[in-house]
Amino acid sequence: xxxxxxxxxxxxxxxxxxxxxxxxxxxxxxxxxxxxxxxxxxxxxxxxxxxxxxxxxxxxxxxxxxxxxxxxxxxxxxxxxxxxxxxxxxxxxxxxxxxxxxxxxxxxxxxxxxxxxxxxxxxxxxxxxxxxxxxxxxxxxxxxxxxxxxxxxxxxxxxxxxxxxxxxxxxxxxxxxxxxxxxxxxxxxxxxxxxxxxxxxxxxxxxxxxxxxxxxxxxxxxxxxxxxxxxxxxxxxxxxxxxxxxxxxxxxxxxxxxxxxxxxxxxxxxxxxxxxxxxxxxxxxxxxxxxxxxxxxxxxxxxxxxxxxxxxxxxxxxxxxxxxxxxxxxxxxxxxxxxxxxxxxxxxxxxxxxxxxxxxxxxxxxxxxxxxxxxxxxxxxxxxxxxxxxxxxxxxxxxxxxxxxxxxxxxxxxxxxxxxxxxxxxxxxxxxxxxxxxxxxxxxxxxxxxxxxxxxxxxxxxxxxxxxxxxxxxxxxxxxxxxxxxxxxxxxxxxxxxxxxxxxxxxxxxxxxxxxxxxxxxxxxxxxxxxxxxxxxxxxxxxxxxxxxxxxxxxxxxxxxxxxxxxxxxxxxxxxxxxxxxxxxxxxxxxxxxxxxxxxxxxxxxxxxxxxxxxxxxxxxxxxxxxxxxxxxxxxxxxxxxxxxxxxxxxxxxxxxxxxxxxxxxxxxxxxxxxxxxxxxxxxxxxxxxxxxxxxxxxxxxxxxxxxxxxxxxxxxxxxxxxxxxxxxxxxxxxxxxxxxxxxxxxxxxxxxxxxxxxxxxxxxxxxxxxxxxxxxxxxxxxxxxxxxxxxxxxxxxxxxxx
Numbered sequence: 135x136x137x138x139x140x141x142x143x144x145x146x147x148x149x150x151x152x153x154x155x156x157x158x159x160x161x162x163x164x165x166x167x168x169x170x171x172x173x174x175x176x177x178x179x180x181x182x183x184x185x186x187x188x189x190x191x192x193x194x195x196x197x198x199x200x201x202x203x204x205x206x207x208x209x210x211x212x213x214x215x216x217x218x219x220x221x222x223x224x225x226x227x228x229x230x231x232x233x234x235x236x237x238x239x240x241x242x243x244x245x246x247x248x249x250x251x252x253x254x255x256x257x258x259x260x261x262x263x264x265x266x267x268x269x270x271x272x273x274x275x276x277x278x279x280x281x282x283x284x285x286x287x288x289x290x291x292x293x294x295x296x297x298x299x300x301x302x303x304x305x306x307x308x309x310x311x312x313x314x315x316x317x318x319x320x321x322x323x324x325x326x327x328x329x330x331x332x333x334x335x336x337x338x339x340x341x342x343x344x345x346x347x348x349x350x351x352x353x354x355x356x357x358x359x360x361x362x363x364x365x366x367x368x369x370x371x372x373x374x375x376x377x378x379x380x381x382x383x384x385x386x387x388x389x390x391x392x393x394x395x396x397x398x399x400x401x402x403x404x405x406x407x408x409x410x411x412x413x414x415x416x417x418x419x420x421x422x423x424x425x426x427x428x429x430x431x432x433x434x435x436x437x438x439x440x441x442x443x444x445x446x447x448x449x450x451x452x453x454x455x456x457x458x459x460x461x462x463x464x465x466x467x468x469x470x471x472x473x474x475x476x477x478x479x480x481x482x483x484x485x486x487x488x489x490x491x492x493x494x495x496x497x498x499x500x501x502x503x504x505x506x507x508x509x510x511x512x513x514x515x516x517x518x519x520x521x522x523x524x525x526x527x528x529x530x531x532x533x534x535x536x537x538x539x540x541x542x543x544x545x546x547x548x549x550x551x552x553x554x555x556x557x558x559x560x561x562x563x564x565x566x567x568x569x570x571x572x573x574x575x576x577x578x579x580x581x582x583x584x585x586x587x588x589x590x591x592x593x594x595x596x597x598x599x600x601x602x603x604x605x606x607x608x609x610x611x612x613x614x615x616x617x618x619x620x621x622x623x624x625x626x627x628x629x630x631x632x633x634x635x636x637x638x639x640x641x642x643x644x645x646x647x648x649x650x651x652x653x654x655x656x657x658x659x660x661x662x663x664x665x666x667x668x669x670x671x672x673x674x675x676x677x678x679x680x681x682x683x684x685x686x687x688x689x690x691x692x693x694x695x696x697x698x699x700x701x702x703x704x705x706x707x708x709x710x711x712x713x714x715x716x717x718x719x720x721x722x723x724x725x726x727x728x729x730x731x732x733x734x735x736x737x738x739x740x741x742x743x744x745x746x747x748x749x750x751x752x753x754x755x756x757x758x759x760x761x762x763x764x765x766x767x768x769x770x771x772x773x774x775x776x777x778x779x780x781x782x783x784x785x786x787x788x789x790x791x792x793x794x795x796x797x798x799x800x801x802x803x804x805x806x807x808x809x810x811x812x813x814x815x816x817x818x819x820x821x822x823x824x825x826x827x828x829x830x831x832x833x834x835x836x837x838x839x840x841x842x843x844x845x846x847x848x849x850x851x852x853x854x855x856x857x858x859x860x861x862x863x864x865x866x867x868x869x870x871x872x873x874x875x876x877x878x879x880x881x882x883x884x885x886x887x888x889x890x891x892x893x894x895x896x897x898x899x900x901x902x903x904x905x906x907x908x909x910x911x912x913x914x915x916x917x918x919x920x921x922x923x924x925x926x927x928x929x930x931x932x933x934x935x936x937x
Contacts (some may be wrong), residue, residue: 150169150171151174151254151255152171152252152253152254153168153169153171153172153174153175153252153253153255154167154168154169154250154251154252154253155167155168155169155172155182155189155250155251155253156248156249156250156251157185157248157249158185158247158248159238159239159246159247159248159249160247162188163188163189163190163205163249164185164186164187164188165182165183165185165187165188165189165191166183166184166185167183168182168183174255175192175222175224175230175255176224176225176226176228177192177224177225189236189249189251190202192222192223193220193221193222193223194220194221194222194223194229195223196221197220197221200220201218201220204216204218205218205236208236208238209238209246212240212244213238214237214238214239214240215235215236215237215238216236217233217234217235217236218233218234218236219231219232219233219234219256220232220234222253230255230256230257231255231256231257231259232253232254232255232256233253233254233256233259234251234252234253234254235251235252235254236249236250236251237249237250237251282298282381282382282383282384283296283297283298283381283382283383284296284297284298284379284380284381285297285379285380285381285382286377286378286379286380287314287377287378287379287380288377289375289376289377290376290377292313292314292315293311293312293313293314294311294312294313294314294317295309295310295311296309296310297309297310318330318331321349321351321361322349323349323350323351323352325350326348326349326350329347329349330347330349330363333345333346333347333363333365334365337365337367337375337378338367338375340367340369340373340375343366344364344365344366344367345364345365345367346362346363346364346365347363347365348360348361348362348363348385349361349363359384359386360384360385360386360388360389361382361383361384361385362382362383362385363380363381363382363383364380364381364383365378365379365380366378366379366380394534394536398536398537398540401432401536401537401540402540404428404431404432405432405540405543405544405547409547411424411428413550413551413554415551415555416554416555416558416559417555417559418552418555418556418559421551421552421555422440422442422453422454422552423454425440425522425548425551425552426438426439426440426454426455426456426522427456428544429510429522429524429544429548430456430457430524432540432541432544433508433524433531433541434531435508435524435525435526435531436457436525436526436527436528437456437457437458437459437504437524437525437526437527438455438456438457438459438522438523438524438525439452439454439455439456439459439462439522439523440452440453440454440455440512440520440521440522440523441453441474441520441521441522441523442519442520443469443518443519443520444466447469447518448468448469449466449467449468449469450466450467450468450469450472450474450475450520450521451464451465451466452464452465452466453520457525458500458501458503458504458525458527459523459525462500467496471494471496472494472495472496473486473492473494473495473496473507473509473521473523474509474511474520474521474523476494476509477509477510477511477521478511478513478518478520478521480511481511481513482511483508483509483510483511483538483541483542483545484508484509485506485507485508485533485538486506486507486508486509487506487530487533488505488506489501489504489505489506489507489525490502490504501525503527504525504526504527505526505527505528505529505530506525506526506530506531507523507524507525507526508523508524508531508533508541509521509522509523509524510522510523510524510541510544510545510548511545512545512548512549512552513549514549514550514552514553515553517553517556519549519552519553522545522548583611600723600727601619601632601633601720601723601724601727602633602634602635603635604633604635604720604723605617605618605619605633605634605635605720606635606636606637607635608635608694608696608716608720609635609636609637609696610637612680612696612703612705612713613698613703614637614680614696614697614698614702615636615637615640615642615643615677615697615698615699616634616635616636616637616642616643616695616696616697617634617635617637617694617695617696617697618631618633618634618635618647618694618695618697619631619632619633619634619692619693619694619695619717619720619721619724620632620649620650620692620693620694620695621691621692621724622690622691622692622693624690627651627652627653628649628650628651628652629649629650629651629652629692629693630649631647631648631649632692632724633720633724634647640699641699643676643677643697643699645672645676645677645697650695657670658679658681661681661683662681662683662690662693663683663690665683665685665690666683667680667681667682667683667710667713667714668680668681669702669704669705670702671701672697677697677698677699677700678697678698678699678700678701678702679695679696679697679698679702680695680696680698680702680705680713681693681694681695681696682694682696682710682713682714682716682717683717684717684718684720684721686721686722686725691721692721693717694713694716694717694720696713761810761886761888761889762798762801762809765798765882765883765886766794766795766796766797766798767794767795768882769794769797769875769878769879769882770790770791770792770793770794770795770797771791771794772794772878772881772882772919772922772923773790773791773793773794773871773874773875773878774787774790774791774794775922776874776877776878776915776918776919776921776922777790777871777874777918779918779921779922780870780874780914780915780918782870782871785840785841786841786871788841789839789840789841789842789843789846789871790841790846790871790874790875792839792841792843793841793843793846793847793850793871793875794875794878796830796834796843796847797830797846797847797850797875797879798826798830799830799833799834799847800825800826800827800828800829800830800831800832800833800847801823801826801829801830802829802833803825803826803829804822804823804825804826805822808822808823809823810889811889812889824851824859824860825860827847827848827849827850827851827859827860828848828860830844830847830848831844831845831847831848834847842869842871845869845872846869846871846872846875848860848872849861849863849868849869849872849875849876850872850875850876850879851876851879852864852867852868852872852873852876853876853910853911854868854873854908854909854910854911854912855909855910857910858876858910868912870912870915873911873912873915874912874915874918874919876911876912876915877903877911877912877915877916877919878919880899880902880903880911881899881903881919881923884898884899884902885898885899896923899923900920900923900924903916903919903920904916904920
């Protein structure tokens with residue numbers, strides 16, 4: 135064998151996954167040769183060859199007994215080969231899984247004389263098997279979580295074979311077979327058997343790709359489960375039923391959720407119905423019976439009782455009972471013990487999962503059969519009614535959050551309905567026992583409404599007839615023909631009429647609408663002055679009278695007179711109090727109306743005085759320069775109309791008007807010969823004239839105007855670009871009112887005749903304003919003045935032949 139061939143063979147052997155070794159079988163399996171690829175297990179072939187080691191030398195100690203036993207069985211059986219699986223121990227202490235395909239060479243007598251092993255590294259296979267097992271566990275987990283059992287039915291064998299979550303016990307079954315007879319007998323309850331058999335017949339007949347059926351199932355723990363089965367038929371080439379494939383799913387959780395939703399919906403429906411039914415019932419006896427019947431239906435309890443507090447809250451009486459409580463109706467017991475007392479004290483619902491174990495239950499043998507119970511307190515605010523007890527003797531309910539919230543809503547609804555019925559019955563008894571009080575109450579309401587209506591009429595104080603209208607309303611409310619308000623003058627002993635109201639319809643009284651003298655009605659005035667209401671007939675049979683005194687600041691002010699055709703009605707103390715309130719309001723309103731009139735008259739006088747003062751200030755300059763008087767009036771009118779166009783408030787417009795009337799008041803300090811000089815002013819003279827703006831400010835700053843008039847006057851010669859005087863203000867630094875005055879001042883000055891020149895005309899003034907809009911004059915003020923001039927505004931601006 136050439137070196138090249140040997141080298142190539144070694145490379146092939148090294149890359150081969152199978153390690154070959156073998157040797158003599160003489161008192162053991164000796165290793166006489168091994169391929170060099172044994173290096174994959176960490177060994178060199180030279181270390182193993184030579185006949186000093188046996189095949190067992192590489193086997194892991196933990197696996198050695200099993201390998202020897204399997205090898206001995208194989209040798210004893212006379213077999214020529216066997217497959218062993220074990221782990222090889224490496225020089226590094228690791229354990230590598232291998233599959234050993236071992237061959238025995240025997241002589242003619244069957245005796246082994248040599249052996250040979252092909253070792254395959256099982257690491258990858260073990261990893262693959264591990265992954266397969268992991269996937270299988272995942273699938274099992276999904277199946278278990280889904281509660282599904284897959285099966286196939288063979289018509290030939292007449293049996294089911296399936297895997298998955300087996301319905302009985304719920305554990306995972308990798309594969310299970312069961313005959314159809316046993317399947318039907320064990321898995322299908324008798325109550326569902328006929329339905330399942332009918333579904334199976336439909337499956338055998340075909341016509342549908344699948345058949346669905348549901349049935350119940352009792353688990354090993356005695357719990358009723360719900361199974362949903364879908365079956366897919368299978369037919370042979372000749373169309374005969376050959377078998378079926380199906381799936382059984384445990385839908386117990388879904389069924390329970392659906393049932394829970396149905397019960398919740400039913401409870402909500404009951405609550406809505408109860409809300410309307412209970413609130414409409416105002417008879418307490420019928421209401422209590424309805425509450426109990428509906429509570430039993432609502433909760434699913436078989437027994438219930440309503441315990442009501444009596445004897446000032448000292449005892450409970452079993453008012454209504456159903457089931458085991460029915461024979462106990464009418465019984466009483468102390469209210470300081472038991473579950474109902476505890477529920478009322480703690481203001482909460484109590485749920486007893488185990489009734490017998492509760493320390494608060496009553497020691498009564500009649501309650502021994504109760505498994506669980508619900509006790510709801512019945513109260514409204516601080517008012518305690520009693521309690522509602524619901525008892526279960528067959529099966530305890532699941533008190534989940536929805537059920538608990540619904541019970542609480544029911545308890546609140548029942549309590550509100552009881553309070554509503556209690557109030558209704560109390561009101562009905564009150565009305566039945568006090569028919570006269572009802573009539574009086576209506577009369578008082580009419581009187582109070584009339585008093586309120588009268589107060590409303592008087593609050594405006596705008597109409598001179600308001601007082602008479604209020605008196606008519608009071609006369610109609612109390613059934614009087616006339617209602618008259620008198621003001622008493624103690625010095626004269628006379629009560630004068632301030633207002634009167636006559637109820638329309640029917641004859642009037644034969645009495646004049648005139649003042650009443652104290653000496654003519656001594657009994658009436660004696661009662662009124664002493665603070666008492668007078669009720670009686672007028673002297674001479676002129677009619678009936680009720681006179682209500684009015685005291686203001688502890689002094690007898692006057693009275694409200696109610697006149698009747700016949701004798702007056704007898705009013706109660708509360709009704710007289712209403713009349714006293716009405717009389718007092720009428721008197722205060724009458725005084726207020728008088729005060730309003732005096733204030734208005736005083737304001738008119740004050741305004742006239744103010745205008746006279748402004749005119750007087752304007753005439754100060756007129757003494758030196760008559761032109762200035764009319765000039766100021768025209769500027770004032772122009773500025774006011776322009777300000778209105780710009781949206782100034784009424785208060786600011788008044789301030790602007792006043793400032794216009796006296797804007798040149800500072801010229802009083804300029805010599806008259808300069809103001810009326812016919813020729814052009816010298817520089818010095820003009821500088822002196824320019825001081826009038828600051829002088830006007832100094833004169834007017836001493837006067838407390840409601841508006842900044844002095845500052846408007848000071849700035850009326852400022853210009854938008856800062857070229858004006860006295861301070862060279864510009865733009866927004868100038869008050870809006872002063873910017874308006876500046877344009878109005880220029881407009882009137884240019885259109886006026888002056889000693890030193892004739893009028894320049896309206897067009898020249900408009901051209902000046904337009905040309906210097908935004909330069910010398912405020913743009914918005916300029917536009918407003920142009921509109922005013924073109925529309926003929928400014929009142930006095932166009933008078934006296936002005937264009």
